[in-house]
Amino acid sequence: xxxxxxxxxxxxxxxxxxxxxxxxxxxxxxxxxxxxxxxxxxxxxxxxxxxxxxxxxxxxxxxxxxxxxxxxxxxxxxxxxxxxxxxxxxxxxxxxxxxxxxxxxxxxxxxxxxxxxxxxxxxxxxxxxxxxxxxxxxxxxxxxxxxxxxxxxxxxxxxxxxxxxxxxxxxxxxxxxxxxxxxxxxxxxxxxxxxxxxxxxxxxxxxxxxxxxxxxxxxxxxxxxxxxxxxxxxxxxxxxxxxxxxxxxxxxxxxxxxxxxxxxxxxxxxxxxxxxxxxxxxxxxxxxxxxxxx
Numbered sequence: 546x547x548x549x550x551x552x553x554x555x556x557x558x559x560x561x562x563x564x565x566x567x568x569x570x571x572x573x574x575x576x577x578x579x580x581x582x583x584x585x586x587x588x589x590x591x592x593x594x595x596x597x598x599x600x601x602x603x604x605x606x607x608x609x610x611x612x613x614x615x616x617x618x619x620x621x622x623x624x625x626x627x628x629x630x631x632x633x634x635x636x637x638x639x640x641x642x643x644x645x646x647x648x649x650x651x652x653x654x655x656x657x658x659x660x661x662x663x664x665x666x667x668x669x670x671x672x673x674x675x676x677x678x679x680x681x682x683x684x685x686x687x688x689x690x691x692x693x694x695x696x697x698x699x700x701x702x703x704x705x706x707x708x709x710x711x712x713x714x715x716x717x718x719x720x721x722x723x724x725x726x727x728x729x730x731x732x733x734x735x736x737x738x739x740x741x742x743x744x745x746x747x748x749x750x751x752x753x754x755x756x757x758x759x760x761x762x763x764x765x766x767x768x769x770x771x772x773x774x775x776x777x778x779x780x781x782x783x784x785x786x787x788x789x790x791x792x793x794x795x796x797x798x799x800x801x802x803x804x805x806x807x808x809x810x811x812x813x814x815x816x817x818x819x820x821x822x823x824x825x826x827x828x829x830x831x832x833x834x835x836x837x838x839x
Contacts, residue, residue, distance in 0.1 A: 558622060565625075598648055599646035600636070617705065624709060624713025624714045630651070638671060655671065658819075658820060659692045660680075684810040703819040704820070708772070709760055711815055712756050716753055718786035718808050719790070745792060752786060753786065755782070770828060770833075783815070784816065787805060791805045791809065
C-alpha cells in the first residue's frame, strides 16, 4: 500500500491550509479564546463555500464527490489550526440536513458518550437533547453539554475524522516544539542542541509519523478495526505531543499566552469524543481475538 499523495490531494491539502491561514491565523485564534462560546458564522460559510462540509457528497447532489482520504487531509488541517465548531457533526449531516453542506446551517450531534459540542450555537441538533446540562469544558473553544442515558452507536467515520484532527494537532505541537528549540538559547546555544530536548523533539516526530501512516491507511480501507487503531495512535500523538511541546517550552509553556495549552486541551477533549478511546480499545481487541480464532 502506498501513501504518497496525488497531485490533486496535495493541492487540496495546500488549499485548505491556505484558507485556514488567511481566515484563522493566530490572532483569530486568540480572539476566539477571548469570546468563548461564539461561533464565527462567516468563517463557517467560507468553509462551506470551499466544499469542506460537502467533500464526500456526490457531485450529482451538489457535493465535491471525493472520498475519505481527501476528507481526512482536510480535517487534518482543521486540527492543525485548532478550528473551533462542530466540524465533524456538520460534515456528517451534509446531504441530510438542508444548508449543512453549504455551511449555512450549523449542526451539532449527541455522540455515543452523551456529550454535545456547541449545542447553544447549533441550528440543528442530531439526537435527543432533552435534559441536556452544560459542562465546564476544559477547552475554552469547545462549549459542552451532557445528555444522560444516551446509548447511541458510534459512527466509524466520526472516529476517523476525529483521529485526523488529532493528527493535525500533533503535527502542530511538533512544529511549535522544534521552532522553540531552535530559537531559544541557553548557555550560548539553542536548547535543541541538548540531548534531553533533542530526544523529546525526535519522539514527537516519530509519534506523528506513526499516527499519520495509521490514519491514512484507515482512510483507504475504512475498516472499523483500522480506524480504531488509528484513533488510539492519533490520540497518543496529540496528547503526549502537546505535553512534550509544553516540556520543551519550559516555564513559558505553562502560561496563558503560550498556545501550547490550547493544543493540549483540545486533544484531551477529542479523546472523549465518539465513544472515547475505550470504545476503540474494545473494538480493536475484539477484532484481534476474532482474527486469532478465539
